Amino acid sequence: MGISWGSIMLVAVGGAFGGMARVATSNLFAKWLGIAFPWGTLAVNLLGAFALGWVASTLNQGSPPFGDAWLFVAVGLLGGFTTVSSFSLQTLGLWESGMGGKALANITSTLTLGVAALGLGAWLAGGGL
Template sequence: MSIDPLVLLAVAGGGGLGGMARLAVGNLVARYLGVGFPWGTLVVNLSGALLMGLAAGGLGLPGPGAGPAWSLLAIGLLGGYTTVSSFSLQTLTLCQQRRQAAALGYVALTLGTGFAALLAGAWLAGGLP
């Protein structure tokens, strides 16, 4: 299976922009809400889920060989913007600090409201009845 060079370029460019956006949003949220809880990563992941829902609702779910637009937005930009690795590390850090309730709350907030944000984005884009 070969990948269209335009798709590769779209994913690379989107990933770079998404990573920079993640850094900017995470730092901005931390400045206002503090660093005692990983609010920045939570905001990034929830807003990313909402944006992914908007993309899925507006562009439709991708099939095999998704084109450059989906590759740029969903795979590159939002893939670079959201982060499971930071979420996992921050959950472990909360557990190591013996803050199990905060860790469990963080997991529940991220997963539960993340899925709700995805549904809201798809609904706002007209992708859900």
Template sequence: MGSGVASVLLVALGGAIGGMGRFAVSNLLARQFGTHFPWGTFAVNISGAFAAGCLLGILGLPSGQAPTSFWLLAVVGALGGYTTVSSFSLQTLALWQSGYPQRAIANVLGTCLLGFAMVSLGWWLGERL
């Protein structure tokens, strides 16, 4: 099996694991807090940003080199499958169209600002481990 095929399989395996994690967290938070705001998608995107930052801080990403197998599995696959821009976008549009523009704006600002803060915090902490 060539390295290209192995890389695709690692990303696919990680994506399956991450997608199942997203499904579990989203459903748990929807049951816990209701569906008036997309708390599950918000939580996975924020926690995924933090985890990605931690892994970047711990592992680094050497410029000009191919990503490691672990990076492909964990960051590209698992965290790529765990976090979601499509659900975030659809849920934000649904809030807006349902007459909740303040919630839609809060979702966009909160996800983007807190996501950036969490990836930065994760990177900072990861570098210190």
């Protein structure tokens, strides 16, 4: 089964909107909380995990989540919104700047709270994954 141009466009448009939302959200959190810790990246990753839990639970009512809504929202929009690469770069930057405690806090909070946010989103949507 090949991928269609329509599917590619859904992911591309969703990713474009997700990337723009990531920049706006990251900048907003940096303005509110400062840049001594990567609050913006943490916020987008937690919000994205929450939203993906909600979407997965809502769209995956007993069937594989491979429809157009999944491609646009989960793969495109939320894939463009969340960012492992920025998380990794900022964590390494903290570590190399002698802020190992903040680097470990970033890893721990992103992973622990991210899984919790995903579960909360799924639970609030009324189901599981």
